[in-house]
Amino acid sequence: MVTATGYAAKHSFSRLKPIEIERDPPKANEVQIDVLYCGVCHSDIHQCENDWGNTVYPCMPGHEVVGRVSAKGASVTKHEVGDLVGVGCMIDSCHECGPCKAGDEQYCEGPNSWLATYNGPMKPAAQAKTGTNMYGRDNTFGGYSDVLVVREDFVLKIPASIPVEAAAPILCAGVTTYSPMKHWGVKAGDKVGVVGFGGLGDMAVKIAVAMGADVTVFTTTKEKVAEAEKLGAKGVVEGDKEASEALEGQFDFILSTIPEKHKIDPFIPLLKHDAAYVSVGALAPMPGWNHMPVIMGRKSIAGSLIGSIAETQEVLDFCAEHGIAPDVQVIPIQEINEAYKKVKSGDVRFRYVIDSASLAQEKAEAA
Numbered sequence: 001m002v003t004a005t006g007y008a009a010k011h012s013f014s015r016l017k018p019i020e021i022e023r024d025p026p027k028a029n030e031v032q033i034d035v036l037y038c039g040v041c042h043s044d045i046h047q048c049e050n051d052w053g054n055t056v057y058p059c060m061p062g063h064e065v066v067g068r069v070s071a072k073g074a075s076v077t078k079h080e081v082g083d084l085v086g087v088g089c090m091i092d093s094c095h096e097c098g099p100c101k102a103g104d105e106q107y108c109e110g111p112n113s114w115l116a117t118y119n120g121p122m123k124p125a126a127q128a129k130t131g132t133n134m135y136g137r138d139n140t141f142g143g144y145s146d147v148l149v150v151r152e153d154f155v156l157k158i159p160a161s162i163p164v165e166a167a168a169p170i171l172c173a174g175v176t177t178y179s180p181m182k183h184w185g186v187k188a189g190d191k192v193g194v195v196g197f198g199g200l201g202d203m204a205v206k207i208a209v210a211m212g213a214d215v216t217v218f219t220t221t222k223e224k225v226a227e228a229e230k231l232g233a234k235g236v237v238e239g240d241k242e243a244s245e246a247l248e249g250q251f252d253f254i255l256s257t258i259p260e261k262h263k264i265d266p267f268i269p270l271l272k273h274d275a276a277y278v279s280v281g282a283l284a285p286m287p288g289w290n291h292m293p294v295i296m297g298r299k300s301i302a303g304s305l306i307g308s309i310a311e312t313q314e315v316l317d318f319c320a321e322h323g324i325a326p327d328v329q330v331i332p333i334q335e336i337n338e339a340y341k342k343v344k345s346g347d348v349r350f351r352y353v354i355d356s357a358s359l360a361q362e363k364a365e366a367a
């Protein structure tokens with residue numbers, strides 16, 4: 001067995017604390033990864049606090065992982081010991097269903113769904129069984145730890161030009177915003193709206209600007225208007241009626257990253273005919289909207305889940321090619337509970353990333 005140390009929540013209202021876990025050593029098609037950095041996604045907080053009703057405890061989050069391959073199984077061909085690699089939200093899927101065959105593993109329809117990097121299997125609460133996953137373990141444990149073991153096909157290559165710590169959030173925040181932009185065909189010259197300027201929003205703006213889009217950020221935080229402008233976007237404070245009215249009928253695509261249920265009525269008039277409002281943030285029941293303008297303009301209200309493994313590699317390469325990376329604040333893992341509070345209060349620019357060396361240091365001090 002591979003003994004790993006990490007931080008986990010023991011129940012929905014507990015602070016994250018160090019625990020030791022055992023991981024199976026790499027099978028023939030798996031690699032072992034020494035974790036260097038792990039991003040702190042708002043989903044980690046939702047999951048630890050059981051906002052989606054499907055959390056299995058102890059919950060050890062972390063699905064924006066960058067590390068180095070430290071061992072590999074006999075049949076591994078894609079990665080070598082020493083390679084700088086990444087792991088996102090998935091570590092396996094059934095490989096046999098329609099979505100898997102189409103390269104959309106994140107929509108896997110197999111009996112266990114796709115295997116989430118932590119808290120796997122990722123089934124909605126109603127379908128969740130007892131929390132056992134396809135490995136027969138109680139749960140999967142994520143990247144808030146020093147070691148991961150992952151099937152080679154679900155391990156990404158990190159381009160050398162991206163700063164290592166900044167590469168981590170691309171594995172979730174990057175692909176979750178890139179995938180819908182690609183799916184809905186965002187192209188140069190399009191007018192793109194980004195609602196909610198946090199960890200995902202930061203990546204959405206940078207990717208859309210790099211695609212040549214004309215980007216407007218809708219934010220509840222006045223100071224972020226100037227921050228959007230620094231990235232080549234415009235900023236509108238949500239609820240600014242005058243500014244919103246001036247933008248009616250102009251947007252080809254709006255991506256919302258608001259982490260909670262919210263009213264979408266204010267955004268529908270901003271869409272052009274045939275355009276889509278895609279919410280990736282609110283994994284929750286949403287209030288209804290006035291469907292009249294949706295019908296009149298053949299508009300779409302839609303959702304999107306992370307992105308495929310191929311898209312994750314694509315967005316990493318896209319970021320390298322365009323010289324973009326998330327804005328990150330690196331923290332030791334001992335500050336994770338404080339970081340969660342700051343993410344919830346919107347007090348982070350724009351993504352906390354855990355430096356896993358802090359785990360090794362803690363372990364050494366305890367020894």
Ligand code: NDP
Nearest residue numbers: 042043176196197198199200219220221259280281305306
């Ligand atoms: P952050 O907290 O970093 O950013 C969210 C931003 O939304 C905030 O910075 C704030 O921006 C705005 N916001 C927060 N609360 C509200 C509110 N009540 N009303 C309006 N705006 C609000 O979160 P992340 O970017 O990490 O994640 C965003 C959401 O996306 C989370 O719910 C997460 O679980 C989900 N997610 C979904 C994925 C998917 O596959 N669909 C994958 C990854 C994450 P501002 O200050 O600009 O208003």
Ligand code: ZN
Nearest residue numbers: 041043172173
């Ligand atoms: Zn995430």
